Amino acid sequence: MSKKASPTIEKKDDIATSACGASSQAPVNANLAKPEKIELYRKMVRIRRFEERSLRAYLAKKIGGFLHLYIGQEAVAVGCCSLMGKDDHVITAYRDHGHAMAVGMDTKALMAELYGKITGCSKGKGGSMHYFAPSLNYWGGHGIVGGQIPLGTGLAYALKYKGLKGAAMAFMGDGAVNQGAVHEAYNLAALWNLPVIFVVENNGYSMGTSQERSSAGPGLAQRAEAYGMNWATCFGHDIYEVRATMDKFLKLAREESKPAVVEIDTYRYRGHSVADPDQTYRTRDEIEEYRRTKDPIQVFQQKLIEEGVLTDAIIEQIDTEAKAEADLAADFAEASPYPTPDDIQKDVYWESDNPDQRASKGRLFFD
Amino acid sequence: MAVLTYREAIRAALSEELTHDENVVLLGEEVANFHGAYKVSEGLLEKFGPKRIVDTPISEAGFVGMGVGASMLGIRPVMELMFWSFYSVAFDQILNNAANVRYMSGGLINCPIVIRGPANGGTNVGATHSHTPENVLANHPGIKVVVPATARDAKGLLKSAIRDNDPVMFLENTILYGEKGEVPDTEELIPLGVADVKRTGTDLTIVTYGRSVLHSLVAADILEKEHDVSVEIVDLRTIRPLDFDTVLASVKKTHRVLIVEEQKPFASVGSQLAYMIQREAFDELDGPIHRLATIDAPAIYSPPVETEQLPNPQRILKAALAAVA
Ligand SMILES: Cc1ncc(C[n+]2csc(CCOP(=O)(O)OP(=O)(O)O)c2C)c(N)n1
Ligand SMILES: [Mg+2]
Numbered sequence: 001m002s003k004k005a006s007p008t009i010e011k012k013d014d015i016a017t018s019a020c021g022a023s024s025q026a027p028v029n030a031n032l033a034k035p036e037k038i039e040l041y042r043k044m045v046r047i048r049r050f051e052e053r054s055l056r057a058y059l060a061k062k063i064g065g066f067l068h069l070y071i072g073q074e075a076v077a078v079g080c081c082s083l084m085g086k087d088d089h090v091i092t093a094y095r096d097h098g099h100a101m102a103v104g105m106d107t108k109a110l111m112a113e114l115y116g117k118i119t120g121c122s123k124g125k126g127g128s129m130h131y132f133a134p135s136l137n138y139w140g141g142h143g144i145v146g147g148q149i150p151l152g153t154g155l156a157y158a159l160k161y162k163g164l165k166g167a168a169m170a171f172m173g174d175g176a177v178n179q180g181a182v183h184e185a186y187n188l189a190a191l192w193n194l195p196v197i198f199v200v201e202n203n204g205y206s207m208g209t210s211q212e213r214s215s216a217g218p219g220l221a222q223r224a225e226a227y228g229m230n231w232a233t234c235f236g237h238d239i240y241e242v243r244a245t246m247d248k249f250l251k252l253a254r255e256e257s258k259p260a261v262v263e264i265d266t267y268r269y270r271g272h273s274v275a276d277p278d279q280t281y282r283t284r285d286e287i288e289e290y291r292r293t294k295d296p297i298q299v300f301q302q303k304l305i306e307e308g309v310l311t312d313a314i315i316e317q318i319d320t321e322a323k324a325e326a327d328l329a330a331d332f333a334e335a336s337p338y339p340t341p342d343d344i345q346k347d348v349y350w351e352s353d354n355p356d357q358r359a360s361k362g363r364l365f366f367d
Numbered sequence: 368m369a370v371l372t373y374r375e376a377i378r379a380a381l382s383e384e385l386t387h388d389e390n391v392v393l394l395g396e397e398v399a400n401f402h403g404a405y406k407v408s409e410g411l412l413e414k415f416g417p418k419r420i421v422d423t424p425i426s427e428a429g430f431v432g433m434g435v436g437a438s439m440l441g442i443r444p445v446m447e448l449m450f451w452s453f454y455s456v457a458f459d460q461i462l463n464n465a466a467n468v469r470y471m472s473g474g475l476i477n478c479p480i481v482i483r484g485p486a487n488g489g490t491n492v493g494a495t496h497s498h499t500p501e502n503v504l505a506n507h508p509g510i511k512v513v514v515p516a517t518a519r520d521a522k523g524l525l526k527s528a529i530r531d532n533d534p535v536m537f538l539e540n541t542i543l544y545g546e547k548g549e550v551p552d553t554e555e556l557i558p559l560g561v562a563d564v565k566r567t568g569t570d571l572t573i574v575t576y577g578r579s580v581l582h583s584l585v586a587a588d589i590l591e592k593e594h595d596v597s598v599e600i601v602d603l604r605t606i607r608p609l610d611f612d613t614v615l616a617s618v619k620k621t622h623r624v625l626i627v628e629e630q631k632p633f634a635s636v637g638s639q640l641a642y643m644i645q646r647e648a649f650d651e652l653d654g655p656i657h658r659l660a661t662i663d664a665p666a667i668y669s670p671p672v673e674t675e676q677l678p679n680p681q682r683i684l685k686a687a688l689a690a691v692a
Contacts, residue, residue: 091436123473132472139439140472144463150429151464154436161392161418161442181459184429191424347474348508350532359527362560362608365508366639 024303026244028083037309038318040082040239044074044297046322047101053326054097054114058274062334063114066273067128070098073266075296076201077102079242080169083250084137087159087166091139091152093173094129095201095268103138105131111329117336124339125347145206146172146179149198153185156196160257167195167253169246174263175206177220186261190227195253197246198224200263201236207272208281221263229259236264237294240303267294368551374544376518377407377483380525381445383554385415388443391529394421394430395447395484404449405485405544427457431482435464435534438480443529451486451538452498465534466509481528483537486514487578487629488666488677490541497666499577502635504536505607511535511559512606516580518548520604523557531559540578560608564617568597571691572617574640575627576603579678583627586683596691606636614640615648622653625690627678632660657690659683 023029032040051069058067070077073095081090081102092099100110105121113120114128121131131141139155142148152170159166176182177200189196200220204210217223224231230252234245245262252258267290271278278287304310345365351358352365371379384391393408399422402409412420423430427448434444448454454461461482468476488497505512511533515521521539528535565580566587573583580602587598599617603610618624624644626637641656662676675682 089440121473122471122475125473126471130471132468132475134439134472134475139436139476140468142464144459147432147459147463150432150460151436151439153429154433154438154442155440157433158437158440158442161390161437162440181428181432184424184426185433187424187426188429188433345508347470347472349511350469350477353474354532359531359556360511360559360605360608362562362605362610362612364560364608366609366643 023238023241023244026240026247028243028247029240034309037304038314040078041297041300041304041310042318042322043078043102044239044300045318046107046325047074047078047098048297049319049322049326050101050107050110050329051097053330054111055270055274057114057330063128064116065127066094066275067114068095068273069268069270070095072269072290072295073201073203073236074098075239075242075300076236076264076266079239080199080246083243083247085166087164088250089137089139089155089159089166089168090171091148091155091168092141092171093145093148093176094141094143095173096129096131096141099171100131100133100138100141103133103136105133105136105138107325107329108332112333112336115333115336116338117333118339118343119332119336123343123347146176146182148172149176149179149182149185153189153194153196156189156194156259157192159195165254167197167250169197169199171199171201173206174200174202174204174211174220175209175214177223178215186224186227186229189259190229193257194259195257196259197249197253198259198261200261201266202263203266203268205272205281207276210281219263221261224261229261231261231263233263233265236266237296237299239296239300368549370547371518371550372544373518373521373539373546373548374405374407376522376548376550377525377539378409378411379550380522380529381408381411382414384526384529385411385419390441391443391445392419392421393445393447394423394434396423396425396449398422398447403447405541407544408447427453428460431457432460432464434480435460435468435478438478439468439476443479445481445483445529448482448484450496451484451500452496454498454500461504461510461536462507466507470509477532478534479532480534481525481537482534483525484539485541485544486538487540487542488661489578489673491668491670491673493668494665499538499630499661501538501606502630505636509534511608512538513559513604514538514577514606515604516543516577516602518546519550519555520557520563522550523555524559524604527556527559530556535559538577543578546581557604559605560610561604562610562613563602563604564599564613565602566598566600568599568621570597570621571623571625571687572599572601572614572621573625573627573683573687574601574603574614576606576636577629579627579629582678582680583683585680586687589680589684590687594688596687598687611643614644618644618648619651622651623690624652625657625659625687627659627683627686629678630660632658632663635660654690657686659686
């Protein structure tokens with residue numbers, strides 16, 4: 001694979017399934033009812049269609065700043081978040097659209113946020129990198145590489161403090177593992193047995209830098225050994241494998257308050273952000289090879305066809321509906337108003353937003 | 368009223384708030400078994416146990432960030448920095464996470480965290496351990512900044528800070544830890560954002576905060592006795608929110624202003640105040656606004672010279688005389 005020392009890709013004629021044949025038999029997958037499997041599939045398709053629609057909007061200059069697409073990685077967020085119970089929490093980095101949809105955020109509010117509209121999930125104040133939904137146990141959406149990892153550890157700390165049997169999943173990229181704050185968080189989690197799973201989504205590159213050019217040592221997850229933490233790697237193109245692996249560690253976290261590092265191999269098809277060049281550090285062939293052999297939607301579709309869960313008609317219907325949903329979200333975003341300059345100083349302090357409950361006095365804002 | 372040291376007053380505030388709310392927890396380096404690098408938390412481990420009083424590894428970014436994350440889920444962590452000087456390694460967590468997360472979430476999240484510890488020079492520990500970042504912190508909308516000068520203020524303000532739903536940076540002072548002062552026997556919550564006139568006068572307003580309040584009080588006595596200058600001292604107590612009304616009222620009374628701060632002068636709290644005073648009380652001023660800050664260089668080690676680098680009664684006296692000349 002690209003991220004390893006050799007840049008050549010092992011050619012496979014078929015969609016990759018061999019690496020993960022057993023995972024479909026794991027109880028967490030075997031026990032899924034047909035409609036639940038279809039929902040997992042639908043979620044991945046919805047994310048992809050949403051992001052493709054957002055890319056069109058970006059190219060039409062409806063969206064500012066960066067747009068970090070998750071296309072190619074959908075099985076990771078959908079697989080992990082599909083395992084969430086009521087006391088499980090999620091936090092991630094700036095490539096956050098997939099996780100937001102995986103926890104159930106509304107695509108209208110997500111698209112409107114990209115458009116910078118007041119109807120956006122953060123009222124147009126966060127943008128693409130900063131989606132939040134505390135009511136869905138989703139804590140962002142963070143723009144500083146690795147900066148969210150101590151926060152995720154804090155979510156786990158709070159769960160344990162309150163005696164709740166939940167776990168936090170703190171997602172990061174393969175580049176983030178080299179941030180000091182990540183290692184401080186690893187140590188705290190291991191030292192205090194906090195119920196957090198550090199999920200490294202290894203898509204092979206941090207911007208244009210491959211793993212071999214950025215990370216010393218044999219593997220990213222293996223660094224957990226230094227802290228005496230459990231770790232695993234996982235083939236992230238197969239949602240069954242993602243679920244089987246994560247289920248194990250989530251249970252250990254919830255039941256025994258054990259942290260872990262899980263490195264999930266995945267791949268992004270688009271540039272780091274959509275405006276970034278994409279051929280300076282990898283070849284078109286490499287991208288095409290992943291698309292052809294390891295696309296998470298194709299991999300799962302194939303399996304569900306083989307299982308007799310999906311038919312061509314259902315596949316078609318799901319796709320049509322996902323496209324329609326994305327279009328509807330774009331229409332909603334387009335039609336929504338922008339925030340006004342009066343909104344700029346709202347949502348800065350809890351106290352200024354709740355003046356009737358304010359205890360402090362004096363000026364909170366300056367000019 | 369009981370007479371407590373500043374240290375004991377802070378400890379009392381912690382103890383009361385730990386009792387008041389089970390979600391309050393004290394975390395930091397050496398706060399539990401060691402009783403705090405400056406003994407602020409002495410006895411708290413014995414009283415509240417290891418779940419509430421927690422020793423952390425030396426990982427400011429990690430544990431401050433962890434506290435911010437926990438506060439998003441309703442814990443009220445009080446994080447002790449052994450010195451505020453170490454905020455630099457946790458700065459990303461403070462400004463990008465504590466200060467920004469409410470805003471970026473469109474108001475869905477709040478972080479009721481307190482980060483506290485000493486921030487001062489004057490103890491001959493050199494440039495790495497003598498930072499006074501109140502201006503840097505206050506530059507970030509979303510966080511609040513408190514700098515108490517007396518035992519009573521330290522206690523009443525810390526209690527309010529812990530109950531506050533926004534992130535509060537609480538800057539103490541190692542030299543003040545041993546200073547004694549009267550503290551009411553009954554519970555007192557001093558609201559953030561209320562300045563305190565520590566001395567009334569008619570000829571000159573000194574606007575100040577933190578340890579410089581004590582120096583200013585000494586200077587004011589000399590000015591009164593030896594120079595017949597009557598000084599009013601406004602102790603801001605809180606930098607953000609800022610009680611500018613009290614500053615204005617004093618300026619309107621004395622018409623002359625000296626700002627004293629243990630801060631580097633460039634883009635300091637005093638710069639902001641000077642701008643605001645000229646903007647809102649220009650016609651009240653009988654002369655230019657004067658300012659006395661730390662001499663603009665990294666903190667010098669040399670003990671006798673460090674005293675001269677910082678505001679001290681003699682430097683304040685000189686600056687005050689210039690301001691009323
Ligand atoms: C502290 C910090 N340094 C640098 C950046 C700029 N930056 C944004 S994303 C990125 C690459 C991160 O790659 P990775 O962690 O692998 O995540 P991926 O983009 O692959 O999802 C960089 C260098 C940043 N946002 N924050
Ligand atoms: Mg990456």
